[in-house]
Amino acid sequence: MVLVHSQPPLPIAPSGDSEGVDASVDGTRNGAGRRDGCLTLRLRGVHAAAECVARVAWRLYGPADAPCVAVLGGISADRQVAGECGWWNGQTRDGAALDVERWRILSFDWIDADDLEAPAVETTDQASVLAGVLDALGITRLHALVGSSYGAMVGLAFAAAHPRKVDRLIAIAGAHRAHPQASALRAIQRSIVRLAGTHGDSGTGLALARQLAMIGYRSPREIGKRFASAPVIGVDGVRVASQDWMEEAGRRFTRHFSPRRFISLSESIDLHRVDPTLVRVPTTLIGFNTDQLVPVADLCALQAGMGARCELHVLDSDYGHDAFLKEHSAIAHVLEVALRESA
Amino acid sequence: MVLVHSQPPLPIAPSGDSEGVDASVDGTRNGAGRRDGCLTLRLRGVHAAAECVARVAWRLYGPADAPCVAVLGGISADRQVAGECGWWNGQTRDGAALDVERWRILSFDWIDADDLEAPAVETTDQASVLAGVLDALGITRLHALVGSSYGAMVGLAFAAAHPRKVDRLIAIAGAHRAHPQASALRAIQRSIVRLAGTHGDSGTGLALARQLAMIGYRSPREIGKRFASAPVIGVDGVRVASQDWMEEAGRRFTRHFSPRRFISLSESIDLHRVDPTLVRVPTTLIGFNTDQLVPVADLCALQAGMGARCELHVLDSDYGHDAFLKEHSAIAHVLEVALRESA
Numbered sequence: 001m002v003l004v005h006s007q008p009p010l011p012i013a014p015s016g017d018s019e020g021v022d023a024s025v026d027g028t029r030n031g032a033g034r035r036d037g038c039l040t041l042r043l044r045g046v047h048a049a050a051e052c053v054a055r056v057a058w059r060l061y062g063p064a065d066a067p068c069v070a071v072l073g074g075i076s077a078d079r080q081v082a083g084e085c086g087w088w089n090g091q092t093r094d095g096a097a098l099d100v101e102r103w104r105i106l107s108f109d110w111i112d113a114d115d116l117e118a119p120a121v122e123t124t125d126q127a128s129v130l131a132g133v134l135d136a137l138g139i140t141r142l143h144a145l146v147g148s149s150y151g152a153m154v155g156l157a158f159a160a161a162h163p164r165k166v167d168r169l170i171a172i173a174g175a176h177r178a179h180p181q182a183s184a185l186r187a188i189q190r191s192i193v194r195l196a197g198t199h200g201d202s203g204t205g206l207a208l209a210r211q212l213a214m215i216g217y218r219s220p221r222e223i224g225k226r227f228a229s230a231p232v233i234g235v236d237g238v239r240v241a242s243q244d245w246m247e248e249a250g251r252r253f254t255r256h257f258s259p260r261r262f263i264s265l266s267e268s269i270d271l272h273r274v275d276p277t278l279v280r281v282p283t284t285l286i287g288f289n290t291d292q293l294v295p296v297a298d299l300c301a302l303q304a305g306m307g308a309r310c311e312l313h314v315l316d317s318d319y320g321h322d323a324f325l326k327e328h329s330a331i332a333h334v335l336e337v338a339l340r341e342s343a
Numbered sequence: 344m345v346l347v348h349s350q351p352p353l354p355i356a357p358s359g360d361s362e363g364v365d366a367s368v369d370g371t372r373n374g375a376g377r378r379d380g381c382l383t384l385r386l387r388g389v390h391a392a393a394e395c396v397a398r399v400a401w402r403l404y405g406p407a408d409a410p411c412v413a414v415l416g417g418i419s420a421d422r423q424v425a426g427e428c429g430w431w432n433g434q435t436r437d438g439a440a441l442d443v444e445r446w447r448i449l450s451f452d453w454i455d456a457d458d459l460e461a462p463a464v465e466t467t468d469q470a471s472v473l474a475g476v477l478d479a480l481g482i483t484r485l486h487a488l489v490g491s492s493y494g495a496m497v498g499l500a501f502a503a504a505h506p507r508k509v510d511r512l513i514a515i516a517g518a519h520r521a522h523p524q525a526s527a528l529r530a531i532q533r534s535i536v537r538l539a540g541t542h543g544d545s546g547t548g549l550a551l552a553r554q555l556a557m558i559g560y561r562s563p564r565e566i567g568k569r570f571a572s573a574p575v576i577g578v579d580g581v582r583v584a585s586q587d588w589m590e591e592a593g594r595r596f597t598r599h600f601s602p603r604r605f606i607s608l609s610e611s612i613d614l615h616r617v618d619p620t621l622v623r624v625p626t627t628l629i630g631f632n633t634d635q636l637v638p639v640a641d642l643c644a645l646q647a648g649m650g651a652r653c654e655l656h657v658l659d660s661d662y663g664h665d666a667f668l669k670e671h672s673a674i675a676h677v678l679e680v681a682l683r684e685s686a
Contacts (some may be wrong), residue, residue: 016403018464046588047576064673066345079382107384119576119580120576120580120581142542161560171415175389179563180566180567180569180571180583180584180585181558181563181566181567182568183567183570183574183584183585184558184570184585184586184589185555185558186583187581187582187585187586188551188554188558188589190552190553190580190581191554192535192551194552194579194580195535195538195539195544195547195548196538196542198544199542200546201538201541201542203650204538205538208531208534208535208538211531211534212528212531212555215524215527215528215531220523220524220635220638223523223524223527224522224523224524224638226523227523227526228523230614230616231526231610231613232612233390233462233463233614236537237462237463237533237537237606237610238463238568238610238614239530240526240527240529240613241523241526241528242523242526242527242530243527243530244528246527246531263580267574267580267581270574270581270583271573271574271581273573278611292563295563295567312622
């Protein structure tokens, strides 16, 4: 893969918050610098017939002389890591473990199968993109890669393929494979989108698929506490206590995600397979005891099979898989130690 | 509610097996008698505006002088409990805990909201139907009611409303309420059917909803063991290892279930609420440690709140909620003791 040329930044899609604010207005904070850019990379996807030219939007936060940490999130995350509309403001704000005044934080927008002109995109393709971005920016080696959810999977793929480009990996709520139960639920989500799409209504399908995704992201413990009240019988049938919340989450998602991109990144999770023995970068794994998508048993298997030193921290949370977006202080505690450690 | 009149039996819908064999050909076995009948009951549903006349198909197996046990299953079960096409042949066959030569086994086909001319059907409505069937058949008191899944919910509603009509309740994989997590997943299933229905394709929607239901019925442990192989990329995108199995289950379901009936009975589960203190019949609860729909914690709460003697047996199984259809010998062991006990 080679860098073709660099371009002005791509606009950021409206963020996931309920107001649909365009997050690109979120400017420099507390004097910490922020640079956006767009690279055109020539690369060939794992499942592509030929090399293609793909545009990749990246963002750098923080002082140019600080150690660089790549921060990657879930499939619906983007390069907007920090700031009020950033998906990980809790970990990147003033005084936090990844404070953008203390660290140079790099992220990028996921590519999808359409970008690769391929039938599917793999986590190793995203890893290739990250390697290309690092090369283009002249960053020889990351102090750390911190990946959550899909970003953790990409982090494992990156550590396996580019061990000399990263000193340490911190993988949160992601393992070396997708669990078959979670894959089954994602396959159903994709079938919902496709069923609606055959009737020209893929947006409605996407919203409904997102509802199902939300139930997987959270935990029975949280849903049980929040939505214990009795259902009501309305004009459109029985409505359960969680239904308003689910439907709002579904609608919000369709404002910044296309059905095709959703299917592509959802499939990418299910295609993810990394041989743990090939991960030869010191690694810290963080899991959540209520995570329905990434069971702790899979993290134990990953830890046991790893080709490098690997710590596993299992945190208690009500929030299931989404604990990576919620349990800021418990995660920060692990992050601070892991980022300090000698590689 | 009063009995209006008795009628010849209704035909049984094709059973759930893959050949779609009409189960009504399953005749008398080993000399054990079998009687089918259809009652017309005048009753008013909990949510109905007025009394209506509903037809109820019932079945009796076994010797007329044996103690009578009502056996009720999940929402897709019917009065065909025993025989090769029966949904609980494992517990009712020769020598089993509910051998139809040793016990008089009563069951009936669930009514739905359309039968009640009501916006919804409650488990207490099904309990009223059972009471009406008992009255019509001259059965003063059941030796036991054995209910599984939805049948367990109906059993609890029956014990609360008609304590003098039953000596003991055995409730398998059912609690006094639906868990909010399971309700959320059922609400999504209904939304899938309705979304497809708005495009005139509710059958496809029903099949897809059933796929989602299946993942809830089983357990991550079973799915993880059975479907661990890698996905494949086909012409219609990524197919995960469980997908053929899920799709076949979905297709099969649509052969004997209508979208309207599915929505009605699915809603009935979510509407179910029984105050445990009102259940004053000696009860044996059976739960499964991997049941995603009926968590053991809910059974513990039910046991603690019960208004009568109540035992809870938690069985280990790979099969989640569907363990009631799979763990015949472990269930039989509990059933035999419970059916023998003095009331």
